[in-house]
Amino acid sequence: MTASPGVRHLQVFPSDTEHVAAARHWVAKLLGSAHPALDDCILLTSETCTNAVIHGGGNSVELSVETDGQTVTVAVVDGGGGTLPHYTDDPCGLGGRGLPILEALSEDWGFDVLDDGRLRVWFRLAPPS
Numbered sequence: 268m269t270a271s272p273g274v275r276h277l278q279v280f281p282s283d284t285e286h287v288a289a290a291r292h293w294v295a296k297l298l299g300s301a302h303p304a305l306d307d308c309i310l311l312t313s314e315t316c317t318n319a320v321i322h323g324g325g326n327s328v329e330l331s332v333e334t335d336g337q338t339v340t341v342a343v344v345d346g347g348g349g350t351l352p353h354y355t356d357d358p359c360g361l362g363g364r365g366l367p368i369l370e371a372l373s374e375d376w377g378f379d380v381l382d383d384g385r386l387r388v389w390f391r392l393a394p395p396s
Contacts, residue, residue, distance in 0.1 A: 275333045282320050282328050282345065290316045290330050294341070297332050304339050304392040307372045312341055314365040315388050318352070319345035323386060338374075342389040344381070352378050352388060 278293050280286040294312045298305050312330070319328045325346020333340045352366060369376050369390055376390040 273333070273335060275331050277329060277331045280316070280328050280330060282323065282326055284317065284320050286328075287313055287316045287320065290328070293330070294332055298334070298339065302334075302339070303337065303394045307392055308339055308341065311369055311372060311390050311392070312343075314368055315341070315343040315390065318365055318388070319343050319386075322348045322350060324348040325385070337394040338391060340389060340391045342387050344385050344387045347380070347384040347386045351380070351386070 276297055278290070280290050291309050291313050295305065295309055298308060302308070316328055316330065323345025325348075327346075329342075329344040331342045331344075372392070373390040374393040376388070378386060378388045380386055
């Protein structure tokens with residue numbers, strides 16, 4: 268299964284840290300091993316899905332992937348959890364490195380609170396120049 272350009276692929280995973288690996292594998296299978304953004308996409312999928320499970324609340328995490336063949340946009344939707352993503356850059360901290368990594372590797376990223384209170388965090392990866 269390889270992602271069709273211009274098609275949004277959606278998969279729902281249980282909100283459990285054990286299913287973050289399944290999310291990574293699903294994205295890897297969609298993009299294929301030759302995709303130029305594969306490694307960064309897997310890392311950022313892992314970061315955003317883990318944050319959704321830990322901070323998002325709810326029973327499920329929705330993961331969507333859309334590509335034009337090179338550029339990839341990934342969105343992760345969780346239950347909302349009552350808090351918004353906040354940028355922390357503490358190299359000595361136990362956590363808080365996810366958003367700095369997201370900012371460093373992605374072409375663009377952001378988050379939206381949906382009308383139903385759920386939170387969508389998204390990122391876009393462009394092919395290396």
